[in-house]
Amino acid sequence: MKKSPICFMIIYLLMILTGCGGNADTDTSDSPSRSVGMEDILIDKNDTLNSYISMTSEITELESGFSVVRYDGDYAFDLFLEQGGASSDQDVLQFLSEIMFKRNSGLQIGGDAFGCSTISVANADGGYFFGRNFDWNACDALVIASYPEEGYASIATVNLGFIRQGAGFVANFLPDEMMSIAAIYAPLDGMNEKGLCVSVNMIQDNATIQQNTDKPDITTTTAIRLMLDKAANVEEALELLKQYDLHASMNYMVHFAIADNTGNSVAVEYVDNEMIVTETPILTNFYLAEGEKYGIGTRQSHTRFDILTETLEENSSMTALEVRDALDSVSKDNFGEFESTEWSVVFDQSALTAVYYHRENYEVSYSFELLNTR
DSSP: OOOOHHHHHHHHHHHHTTOOOSSOOOOOTTOOSEEOOGGGSOBOTTOOSSOOOOOOSSOEEEETTEEEEEEESOOSHHHHHHTTBOSSHHHHHHHHHHHHHSSOOOOOOOOOOOEEEEEEEEETTSSEEEEEEEEESSOOEEEEEEEOSSSOOEEEEEEOTTHHHHHGGGGGGOOHHHHHHHHHTOEEEEEETTOOEEEEEEOOOSOOOBOOSSSOEEEHHHHHHHHHHHOSSHHHHHHHHHTSEEEOGGGOOEEEEEEOTTSOEEEEEEETTEEEEEEOSEEOSBOOSSSTTTTOBOHHHHHHHHHHHHHHHHOSEEOHHHHHHHHHHTSGGGTTOSOEEEEEEEEETTTTEEEEEETTOTTOOEEEEOOOOO
């Protein structure tokens, strides 16, 4: 029996929300994205911020495993919140399926975890930078700039690992608009037009986050979307998180790094399902909350934290290139492990620019500007 395009789309949407996984290689041979030659894009080889890559509604592959897209308009996130949010990735998928396809998918969601490093530091020219490494096995990254009808514009990064491999030729049938809407619900880091930056980092711990009160529900990635869309600063972000029950995606323990354009930077962690906020300019992959959980995480995450701490002690402010170098100093190629730093990004929280480096190639950067379209 021949499957309908809608069935293919639901399968593909499922893949988008699974996140970056462990051991498979990524096959992009059947990618629906438009590939772009080096002569067609603005690559900032001199690491200046004078040229920015134009983002359109067409998903554009800048290099293998790294694509960009822009989405303008309503993606139903307010409706998602009004109907109670979601307590699992499956519920997010069901909501999107109902909105876009007017039916339930009945599919299951799965995947693996992620880990990273973040740093908040004063900009030597004024304002603040937020730097972030996303560390894991090879996966596809999508940079998405979203301009909602209601809420703040933002630029965020989404992991599309295993999507093309899992979907195969089915990917050729998918509209970019559908893929973009799904990606909007699955950010791992980002910055909004108010200069608020958010990142999620994994903690290696058997515990998880499953808050169950009478509050509406959000998952890991929809919590990031909530903050990017609705919060102008750290205080507003924290107030928003308090209004929802958080449910960790795939039952992994995570914590959030949140920083605004005044230099306020915190870690948000959950111990026994209680939210704890710790002021810190650095976050890696161990608990910072005081108490019995403090320090639990990977040994290497402590090393990365110490390296970044020493860097901040020596530099009270940095240039964009110095933030890049700080991220390079804790990227995965320094530790001889199987993972890589899939992307590094330096967000300028005043200029509202983002400079990306893909797979530890710090000689080539991709610069984006979060435009004010209001």
